[in-house]
Amino acid sequence: MDLKFARTDVTAKPKKAELAKIEAAVEKDESVIFYFDKENSHKDLLELQDYFEAKGKSFYMNEVKYGLSDGEYMYQVHIIN
Template structure:
């Protein structure tokens, strides 16, 4: 599963991160906050949630709006071991 991290510039393309990299971050840090781009499907983020909750980890996801437009949002994900 590949997910897109939030873009740093409005005209930039989002960088991708795979599930193995996310798992290694969680194992290393024990608590990780990641920001995902709006181009990710909500279904993929729910699959990510199911994956980590099945492993017994806490998973919190929020939609964060950073401007007035409906397209100006990102997903904030907090994973704790």
Template sequence: MCKNRVRCKPKKADIKKIEESVEKNGSVIFYFDRENSHKDLLELQDYFEEKGKGFYMNEVKFGLSDNEYMYQVHIID
């Protein structure tokens, strides 16, 4: 997940917490920083699609540099 403070270390995606949020809200949007690999997010996609959920992922640029991006993930129940 993206860090929410400038000096914090970024957190890796936690499937159980994400799944709890999807179950509770039905439709959620998460932002993941580049510390979460594209491969890990594709595994996350496979996990939720196997459970019958809709999964949409986009790369969002927020600067001019190639490494200034994050992933937007929308999971729909």
């Protein structure tokens, strides 16, 4: 799984998301929302879903559009303990 967080600037490159850091944030809080970049493959996000659902967590994923163009979107992932 090679995941990238959503960009904070249009010209910036997305930062890599480490599974250990995501898991630590989920364990720390009851409910966590992450935003992932459009460069992530849908397959990788489904693997992330399988990983957390196997641990008994609830996982919700949505596509969030932030512009009028088809390429202006990101993935919102909500993980609940």
